[in-house]
Amino acid sequence: MDIQADLGTLLIATTRRACGIQLNKMGVTGHAQECLVGETGYARHERRVEAATIAAKVYSRCTPGGDEADAETQMVATCAILYLDIAGVGGRRGVEGTSTLRHPAFAELGKGRKHASDGNAWSAAIKDALCRASEGRRVCFCIDYGTLVFILGERRIPIDTRISPAAWRMTIAREGLRRALGLVAWRPDLPVVAPRESLPFWGALVNAIHAEAKS
Numbered sequence: 001m002d003i004q005a006d007l008g009t010l011l012i013a014t015t016r017r018a019c020g021i022q023l024n025k026m027g028v029t030g031h032a033q034e035c036l037v038g039e040t041g042y043a044r045h046e047r048r049v050e051a052a053t054i055a056a057k058v059y060s061r062c063t064p065g066g067d068e069a070d071a072e073t074q075m076v077a078t079c080a081i082l083y084l085d086i087a088g089v090g091g092r093r094g095v096e097g098t099s100t101l102r103h104p105a106f107a108e109l110g111k112g113r114k115h116a117s118d119g120n121a122w123s124a125a126i127k128d129a130l131c132r133a134s135e136g137r138r139v140c141f142c143i144d145y146g147t148l149v150f151i152l153g154e155r156r157i158p159i160d161t162r163i164s165p166a167a168w169r170m171t172i173a174r175e176g177l178r179r180a181l182g183l184v185a186w187r188p189d190l191p192v193v194a195p196r197e198s199l200p201f202w203g204a205l206v207n208a209i210h211a212e213a214k215s
Contacts, residue, residue: 019044048125051109053133056081059105060163075133076157080150081105081164082130083139086123087190088114089167095174096186103168140191141172143201146208148172166213173209177202 016037023033060077085106090099100115106126110118130139137153148159148169159169175187179194180202194202 016044045121045125045128048109048122049129049132052082052106052122052126052129053078055105055109056129072155073157076150076152076155077163079130079133079139079152080157080159082126082133083141083150084159084164084168084172085126086130087168087171087187089171092186093174094167095171097171101167103164140193141176142193143176143198143205146201146204148205161212166209170206170209170213173202173205177206 019037019040020033023029023036028036056078057074059081060074081103085103088097088099089095089101091097100113100119102109102112102114102122106112106122110116110122113119114123134152138151140151141159142149142151144156144158149156150159150163157163159172171187172190172192175185175190175192176194176198179185179192180196180199182196185192
């Protein structure tokens with residue numbers, strides 16, 4: 001038995017089940033297996049964080065012009081995609097973020113749904129991936145004369161069809177619309193900057209995304 005190779009396979013597993021299967025192959029069963037499955041949870045989380053980061057990067061590069069963008073711009077796009085999945089879709093008015101759907105960038109990670117048995121583990125990994133990728137820099141969504149923008153530190157990119165389908169952009173746009181009018185935020189955890197003077201621009205954005213989704 002190649003213990004080193006088996007250990008490598010064990011530590012790259014992203015699910016408890018895969019970890020258990022590998023331990024069975026290594027001759028570890030029962031309570032001993034449960035102990036090791038629990039004690040290797042950190043490694044599974046690290047693999048999920050890595051997979052989430054790669055998935056967001058790949059999605060950003062597959063967008064038009066993505067390959068030509070500099071590394072820092074791609075990193076801003078990566079963080080934006082991670083945050084859009086955290087924002088989510090569904091719920092009240094379709095924009096509260098409580099649906100099981102994930103951003104398309106992460107549809108192939110695990111079962112690909114937030115409410116699946118592995119959903120919480122992948123959601124935690126996506127949040128951790130964002131935290132690491134943003135490196136403590138300020139992040140926020142705002143509007144720039146009708147264009148939804150994501151800011152990371154001193155860099156900004158437009159959030160359009162290249163970054164996300166309409167539903168995820170609408171979650172941010174509707175949150176901005178509410179805040180600009182002075183209503184209580186549905187999602188106070190989302191970093192959406194919407195001063196009162198931005199209200200007509202948020203309104204125009206909501207209308208544009210709504211028209212896009214219906215077309």
